[in-house]
Amino acid sequence: MISVFDLFSIGIGPSSSHTVGPMKAALTFVESLQQRMLLGSVQRVRADLYGSLALTGHGHGTVNAVLLGLEGQHPRTIDPAHVVPRAEAIRTEHGIMLGGTHPVHFEFDRDLCIHKHEFLPKHANGLRFSAYDGGGKPLALETWYSIGGGFIVRDEEFGIEQPSVAVPYPFRTAKQLLDHCRQQNKTIAALVMENETARTGEPDVRAHALEIAAVMQRCVESGCAHEGTLPGGLNVRRRAPALRRKLNEQAESGLHNTMLWPMLYAMAVNEENAAGGRVVTAPTNGAAGIVPAVLQYFRNFVDADDDGKVVDFLLTAGAIGLLYKMNASISGAEVGCQGEVGVACSMAAGALTAVLGGTLLQVENAAEIAMEHHLGMTCDPVGGLVQIPCIERNGVAAEQAIKIAQLALLEDGEHKVSLDTVIATMLETGRDMQQRYKETSLGGLAVNVTEC
Numbered sequence: 524m525i526s527v528f529d530l531f532s533i534g535i536g537p538s539s540s541h542t543v544g545p546m547k548a549a550l551t552f553v554e555s556l557q558q559r560m561l562l563g564s565v566q567r568v569r570a571d572l573y574g575s576l577a578l579t580g581h582g583h584g585t586v587n588a589v590l591l592g593l594e595g596q597h598p599r600t601i602d603p604a605h606v607v608p609r610a611e612a613i614r615t616e617h618g619i620m621l622g623g624t625h626p627v628h629f630e631f632d633r634d635l636c637i638h639k640h641e642f643l644p645k646h647a648n649g650l651r652f653s654a655y656d657g658g659g660k661p662l663a664l665e666t667w668y669s670i671g672g673g674f675i676v677r678d679e680e681f682g683i684e685q686p687s688v689a690v691p692y693p694f695r696t697a698k699q700l701l702d703h704c705r706q707q708n709k710t711i712a713a714l715v716m717e718n719e720t721a722r723t724g725e726p727d728v729r730a731h732a733l734e735i736a737a738v739m740q741r742c743v744e745s746g747c748a749h750e751g752t753l754p755g756g757l758n759v760r761r762r763a764p765a766l767r768r769k770l771n772e773q774a775e776s777g778l779h780n781t782m783l784w785p786m787l788y789a790m791a792v793n794e795e796n797a798a799g800g801r802v803v804t805a806p807t808n809g810a811a812g813i814v815p816a817v818l819q820y821f822r823n824f825v826d827a828d829d830d831g832k833v834v835d836f837l838l839t840a841g842a843i844g845l846l847y848k849m850n851a852s853i854s855g856a857e858v859g860c861q862g863e864v865g866v867a868c869s870m871a872a873g874a875l876t877a878v879l880g881g882t883l884l885q886v887e888n889a890a891e892i893a894m895e896h897h898l899g900m901t902c903d904p905v906g907g908l909v910q911i912p913c914i915e916r917n918g919v920a921a922e923q924a925i926k927i928a929q930l931a932l933l934e935d936g937e938h939k940v941s942l943d944t945v946i947a948t949m950l951e952t953g954r955d956m957q958q959r960y961k962e963t964s965l966g967g968l969a970v971n972v973t974e975c
């Protein structure tokens with residue numbers, strides 16, 4: 524089984540599949556050149572972007588991410604402020620520092636090729652990297668796919684189960700997960716904790732979860748503090764700081780509009796994401812606001828001081844996210860926005876229900892309701908930017924997740940549609956969805972909103 528922490532990776536905005544994944548793929552390509560002692564012989568490098576990466580790659584930061592990945596940068600550690608100026612320097616100075624150590628002449632228009640009308644066969648987000656020696660002889664050619672949430676896979680390994688850590692309670696479906704919980708008399712969080720400790724000690728798991736939570740919280744705070752206009756040319760104003768001021772004013776005058784706060788938190792995160800800031804995938808960047816917003820709501824309005832509950836929240840959310848990752852998809856390019864915002868809403872609703880004391884059935888019910896009402900949601904970002912509809916959509920989904928948890932807690936958990944059924948339905952719906960509604964910016968709002 525993969526770890527729940529694979530769903531919560533610290534990186535940069537604006538997109539896990541179009542920024543984080545491509546940067547990791549480019550970095551891995553360069554690392555393989557290094558390992559094979561080929562790096563010193565490279566005189567030319569070339570990157571090709573296909574499908575959704577080509578169609579929305581400029582707005583999603585793919586081009587810059589690939590350039591910086593080729594220079595040896597990792598999304599977790601790169602300074603977000605470094606990305607745009609360094610990519611611009613590579614373009615204007617016609618040179619790239621492969622792996623951070625090996626300078627190579629780089630003609631942007633020749634060496635970074637965007638294939639807007641071509642999709643590679645295995646996934647909508649395809650990339651190819653090639654390296655040549657001084658005589659033009661190919662030294663290496665690799666094809667990669669960025670399959671959502673920052674996950675990447677080599678062409679030869681696509682669809683092949685990778686060796687994974689043996690855990691005490693392996694599960695693939697919600698039924699298996701809940702059966703383990705019932706048999707062991709454990710919550711989802713406690714069961715996932717035992718699985719995670721097959722990799723490392725429990726203190727490390729807790730520390731890792733709290734680190735993730737801290738980065739999420741900093742992202743909310745940064746988003747609430749940063750004024751201005753988002754990059755990309757749509758001239759979208761950052762709204763979180765003004766919204767926070769207004770909500771504070773309302774609170775001071777005695778009007779406590781509790782449900783608007785999580786919307787603000789989610790929008791703050793997604794504005795940070797759209798600006799290329801430091802973000803945690805949850806399970807993707809486009810949907811990165813929902814889990815932090817609901818967690819922040821829990822801390823601010825329910826229980827501020829219980830780190831144990833924060834860990835439980837993330838482990839439960841991660842377990843629900845794994846079910847979608849293993850059985851459907853968390854890629855907007857593959858199944859539309861139901862796989863991003865829908866999954867994040869499901870994760871957050873289930874996790875909040877759990878830390879508010881819900882039973883296993885109530886947690887499953889909340890996670891299921893959240894996806895059931897996102898089925899069919901398309902991905903149609905205006906201008907190929909992760910801004911419209913993404914930012915508000917995260918806010919709305921955060922508020923929904925909280926209300927869904929409250930609803931589930933008022934009932935006994937009995938429900939007709941199982942979480943497994945809704946996950947399978949989401950995948951089927953995504954497969955039936957026309958390609959133009961799957962992160963291509965060729966349909967929906969993306970073609971009906973005038974860019975100005």
Ligand code: SF4
Nearest residue numbers: 809855860863902913
């Ligand atoms: S519309 Fe949804 S899936 Fe598409 S980029 Fe925005 S958040 Fe991601």
